[in-house]
Amino acid sequence: MSHIFLITKREFLTQVKKKSFVILTLLAPVMLVAFGAVIGLMFKANESHSIIEVADRSGLFRGQLKSSEQLDYVFVSAADEKSRINNLKGNESLDGILILPELKNRDFEDLQKNARLVINSKIGFDTKQKIIADINNVIKKEKIRELGIAETQLTGLDKGFTLKTINVSENNKEDSDLGFGVKSGLSILLMYVTFMFIIIYGVRVMRSVLEEKNNRVVEIIISSVKPFELMMGKILGVTLVALTQFLVWITMSVIGALVLNTGFSPLQKNIPGANEELAGKLDVTQIATQVSHSLLELNFPLIIFVFIVFFLLGYIFYSSIYAAIGSAVDNETETQQFTLFAILPLMLGMYGSFSLMNNPDGPLGFWLSIIPFTSPVAMIARIPFGVPAWQIALSIALLLGTTVFMIFVAGKIYRVGILMYGNKATLKEIWKWIRG
Numbered sequence: 001m002s003h004i005f006l007i008t009k010r011e012f013l014t015q016v017k018k019k020s021f022v023i024l025t026l027l028a029p030v031m032l033v034a035f036g037a038v039i040g041l042m043f044k045a046n047e048s049h050s051i052i053e054v055a056d057r058s059g060l061f062r063g064q065l066k067s068s069e070q071l072d073y074v075f076v077s078a079a080d081e082k083s084r085i086n087n088l089k090g091n092e093s094l095d096g097i098l099i100l101p102e103l104k105n106r107d108f109e110d111l112q113k114n115a116r117l118v119i120n121s122k123i124g125f126d127t128k129q130k131i132i133a134d135i136n137n138v139i140k141k142e143k144i145r146e147l148g149i150a151e152t153q154l155t156g157l158d159k160g161f162t163l164k165t166i167n168v169s170e171n172n173k174e175d176s177d178l179g180f181g182v183k184s185g186l187s188i189l190l191m192y193v194t195f196m197f198i199i200i201y202g203v204r205v206m207r208s209v210l211e212e213k214n215n216r217v218v219e220i221i222i223s224s225v226k227p228f229e230l231m232m233g234k235i236l237g238v239t240l241v242a243l244t245q246f247l248v249w250i251t252m253s254v255i256g257a258l259v260l261n262t263g264f265s266p267l268q269k270n271i272p273g274a275n276e277e278l279a280g281k282l283d284v285t286q287i288a289t290q291v292s293h294s295l296l297e298l299n300f301p302l303i304i305f306v307f308i309v310f311f312l313l314g315y316i317f318y319s320s321i322y323a324a325i326g327s328a329v330d331n332e333t334e335t336q337q338f339t340l341f342a343i344l345p346l347m348l349g350m351y352g353s354f355s356l357m358n359n360p361d362g363p364l365g366f367w368l369s370i371i372p373f374t375s376p377v378a379m380i381a382r383i384p385f386g387v388p389a390w391q392i393a394l395s396i397a398l399l400l401g402t403t404v405f406m407i408f409v410a411g412k413i414y415r416v417g418i419l420m421y422g423n424k425a426t427l428k429e430i431w432k433w434i435r436g
Helices: 002-016 019-045 078-086 108-114 125-147 151-158 177-214 227-259 265-269 276-281 284-297 300-328 332-357 363-370 375-385 389-417 427-435
Strands: 050-056 071-076 096-100 116-119
Touching: 002 019, 002 227, 019 227, 050 078, 071 078, 071 125, 078 096, 108 125, 177 227, 177 300, 177 332, 177 375, 227 300, 227 389, 300 332, 300 375, 300 389, 332 363, 332 375, 363 375, 363 389, 375 389, 389 427
Parallel strands: 050 071, 050 096
Antiparallel strands: 096 116
């Protein structure tokens, strides 16, 4: 154990003292925020304000098409329609002319067929959809008026039906749609963090092993420690490096969230195709309160426990595979032939877990969270929705047993492969190393 501790310490200090580690750790969150700000500015810079003249032959739309921040309607005489169209080209102060034909025999389909928008340059998708929506609203109101339906009656017809869901297995607690959304968001976040952690830092273990093997430094080190101790020291050292990096990022994120209060309204306005009326009705403060309430209702001690256990066991399990790959090959190009076997099960578990959102307790969710190759991401994806204790215990036991077995197998491969320089290992030879 003392040798493992010393190797872990050496690996950790070697990594964290690098300038690249310090720069990446401190600048990565700043770069991410800056990237988001640039994207926001790009949306802002690309915003357009269009001026559309309206030639309304029917007189139905005059006074009912309302201008907005995005779009200005200017009603003109229908008699001047042709001359205005002829003068439209090259007119930088005008974006287009909306021609609305006469409404004959209350035939709205004929009106739609003959209506047209003449433009002098390309207009945005959002602008066109806004014009269509405004015209639809006017026609809808006119149809309602013809049917003799009062505004109050229409409001009653449009009112949706809400169904309260009571979960008897959770002490008759109400299961809201927003709560489900919060659980889904947390599930995806935890799953992606685990997936990216294993992929990024598992590969780092493999490269570290491959680098020492090619530099022949390992031949000196191996004379003082056992190969298994060297392998475990490297895995644990990189684990501490990754945890340090994540801890710094989380701390910076929390401080940034407390200092900056950007809100959601600017983002909503910049989403292509966003419904302005809907965005205006959203109460951001109320939504934030409901989200906070939904988060507080979750069993966070259990979620944190399960996340840490599967996070670490999954990392050690796959890092053992990466360490074995690094010791069995001679260059980084050859690693691509073997890393696919490590990545595929993990990707299967991650992408298969997206189906768990609709049925977390289904057979697919059960087996993905039980099989050790997929359980590190699948169980973490399921845990916000609630998982029976016996399934968690069974999954941990299987993952722990498989991890110990994988460490043993990887140690066998590592013991021989780390000293095999210049020889390309075949699957047959690797199998001999495992049996030996």
